[in-house]
Amino acid sequence: MRRTLAWLLFLLVAPVWATPGPDRLIQVGQTSAPPPLDPGDPAWTSAPAATVRLYPQITAPGGPGGSVLMLEARVLRSGGRLAIRLAWPDAGEDVADARATHRFADAAAVEFAPAGDTLPYVGMGEPGRPVQVWLWRAGQPPERLSAQGFGSLAGQAGAPPEAQARRSATGWTLVLRGKTDAPVPAAIAFAAWDGAEDGRAGRKRLSAWQALAGPGGTIPAALREEARLGGDPARGERLYTERGCVACHAPSAGLGPDLAQAGGIHWPGYLRRSIREPAAFRVPGYTSIMPKLGLQRLEIEDLAAYLMTRGQ
Amino acid sequence: MRQLGMVIDLNKCIGxxxxxxxxxxxxxxxDGREFMYWNHVETRPGKGxxxxxxxxxGGWDGDSLKPGRLPRLAEDYGIPADFNFESALFHEGKQPLRPLDAMQWGPNWEEDQGAGxxxxxxxxxxxxxxNHCTKPACLAACPRQAIYKREEDGIVLIDQERCRGYRYCVAACPYKKIYFNPxxxxxxxxxxxxxxxxQGIPQACAYQCVGRARHVSYLDDEAGALHQLVSVWKVALPxxxxxxTQPNVYYVPPLSPPAFEADGKPSGKPRIPDDYLRQLFGPDVDAALATLQQEIDRKSRGESSPLMDMLIAYRHGDMFRLSRPEGGQP
Incomplete structure (x- = not known):
């Protein structure tokens, strides 16, 4: 009874939903003309710039290490076509070289989540929840791909996106333009590879899913439950310690994914699902050993709230 | 799983x-493979x-993969250079035949150089x-499971549809026998x-070998050269x-004439130092060389030696046993 009362009280004082961070929402600019392919086209000023953090991949072996990279993203939509302009720092230009066997090209990708109220696992999707990917590798034609988990990336029928990249002394500006599977993807995520650090496969930096803003510049209704952030991070942190989560979820333990960046690359909804039903989706490369913790609903909220503070 | 293997007799290879x-x-x-030599012959000792x-x-440290580095095209493989055939062969003068590009390395760069x-x-x-290894490091290193080992013959293949050129396999192969096609x-x-x-036809490298140095058979075929040379006589070593990685290409190690002492008399030691062969083929090489010498002596005394008969390979066709056992599924 007391618990029910506490829950009701919580519902009254907690906001219906709160964004997990300022970097999870991208305002889509609309143009009447076809969206430009040229990164320098003045039309890009009509698309608000979103600053997105790209985290070094730490879930699968072979990540690049190093620090977070800030990427600027702008999205324009017109006539069923989506154009995405990405700008990110990259100190040296590494372009595909048909006479080199040991070098890798700089690259960037955009990942699209299918419409729906549950976002796929941000790292290459998951079985049953496929993602679409546009991949650009410097010096090569862009590719249209899809994936349902690590190692499952495969070519996808249909016209590949067009790409135009511009190199400055300090980085790349890239526009990818094409038609996505879903006319309005629920969310997009980004990744960048640095050829200078042998970037390829999981040796990359990646972002969390970014919702494409709906009317009024807010999180689309379908994703509000994914974004909802209640709970008390301090209580969550105590739970995290009491339940010994760190025994597995640490790089040295290697038994569960390292959660040091959990709040930076995951959404609250994903974290709640993973705590509630650990076996429902297992991150590839890890055995399914996480027990159901038998937590109360509020405790799950607290734990998710705590994890969302990590890596932000 | 059946495993097809190859034995190469280094005493018969003439390079x-x-x-x-x-x-x-x-x-x-x-199509970009010009620099690759899936099979090559290097002179040892050398950088290869x-x-x-x-x-x-590359390779294994227990059950973990060891890190490896990617060879470079010009510096480590060698560019597939064009030659001045036109001016050297079809014009008067004393123009020697030379590569048009400055070469830094090649598949037979150190031919006959050796040591000593x-x-x-x-x-x-x-x-x-x-080596179509039993425990292929390349296969384990691929994050896309693009490399597979065939159940019927243990041949290790890269699925070209799945490969995306990440080259973890190239780094992982300790023999550097996977090539990236840029x-x-x-x-x-x-x-x-x-x-x-x-089709029951031996590999081109084995079938074309003029020295009859290469034997091919399944490891579980007891009458085959692999079983005989690797498991029975123990004269063929990985x-x-x-x-x-447990390679499935095996080598009959090279015997050599005795080294000369300072006074010009032959010593009792082989010209190729035992230590060098141990580095390449492991500690079992001593026993293998002893068996070979013993069987050579037997043969030269006019006695019979099934081992020598097999290595001599009187009948070319006997070197290859590719047909499957009766009732076996192709």
Whole structure:
């Protein structure tokens, strides 16, 4: 009874939903003309710039290490076509070289989540929840791909996106333009590879899913439950310690994914699902050993709230 | 799983590169493969091909993969250079035949160089190809499961549809026998001539060998050369067994004439130092060399030696046992 009362009280004082961070929402600019392919086209000023953090991949072996990279993203939509302009720092230009066997090209990708109220696992999707990917590798034609988990990336029928990249002394500006599977993807995520650090496969930096803003510049209704952030991070942190989560979820333990960046690359909804039903989706490369913790609903909220503070 | 294997008798290899060209003209003469030699013959001691491959890492440390580095096209493999055929061969003058590009390395760069000082210089030839390992590091290193080992013959193949050119396999192979094709953006390797094998025809490198140095059979075929030479006589050894991949290409190690002492008399020691052969083939090489010598002596006394008969290979066709056991599924 007391618990029910506490829950009701919580519902009254907690906001219906709160964004997990300022970097999870991208305002889509609309143009009447076809969206430009040229990164320098003045039309890009009509698309608000979103600053997105790209985290070094730490879930699968072979990540690049190093620090977070800030990427600027702008999205324009017109006539069923989506154009995405990405700008990110990259100190040296590494372009595909048909006479080199040991070098890798700089690259960037955009990942699209299918419409729906549950976002796929941000790292290459998951079985049953496929993602679409546009991949650009410097010096090569862009590719249209899809994936349902690590190692499952495969070519996808249909016209590949067009790409135009511009190199400055300090980085790349890239526009990818094409038609996505879903006319309005629920969310997009980004990744960048640095050829200078042998970037390829999981040796990359990646972002969390970014919702494409709906009317009024807010999180689309379908994703509000994914974004909802209640709970008390301090209580969550105590739970995290009491339940010994760190025994597995640490790089040295290697038994569960390292959660040091959990709040930076995951959404609250994903974290709640993973705590509630650990076996429902297992991150590839890890055995399914996480027990159901038998937590109360509020405790799950607290734990998710705590994890969302990590890596932000 | 059945395993097809190959034994290469280094006492019979004359370094003629017929195997190399049989392979090249069949599989790697175009479309970005020009620099690749799925089969090549290097002179040992030497840095080999690709240059310094033994120092490039890869293989296993227990059950973990060791890191490895990617060979470079110009510096470690060698660019597929064009030659001045036109001016050297079809014009008057004394223009020698030379590559048009400045070459830094190649698949046979150190031919007949060897080691040691006169009168004790020594070298031998080491043909190398993919070992179609029982515990392939390349297969384990691929994050896309693009590499597979066939159930019917243990041949290790790269699925060209799945490969995305990440090259973890190239780094992981301690023999550096996977090549990245920069033109195709994918990695490629010796396919053990599986289209020929499926027809019961030996691999091009083995079938074309003029020295009758290569035997091919399934490891579980007790009458086959592999079983006889590897398991019964124990005179055929894997190259660098310490790499941990359990290769299925085996070598009969080279015997050598005695080294000369300072006074010009032959010593009791072989020209090729035992230590060097131990580095390549592991500690079992001593017993293998002793068995070989013992059987050579037997043969030269006019006694019978089934081992020598097998290695001599009186009948070319006897060297290859590719037909499957009766009732076996192709």
């Amino acid at each position: 003629c590169q017929t195997c190399t060209l049989a392979c090249k003209s069949q599989w790697t003469d175009h 091909y690709p240059r310094d491959w033994e120092a490039a890492g 000082e006169f009168p004790n210089g020594y070298f031998f030839y080491l043909p190398r190809l993919c 033109q195709a953006g994918r990695s490629e390797k010796c396919i053990f001539c599986y289209p020929r094998v499926e 190259l660098h067994p310490e790499y941990g």
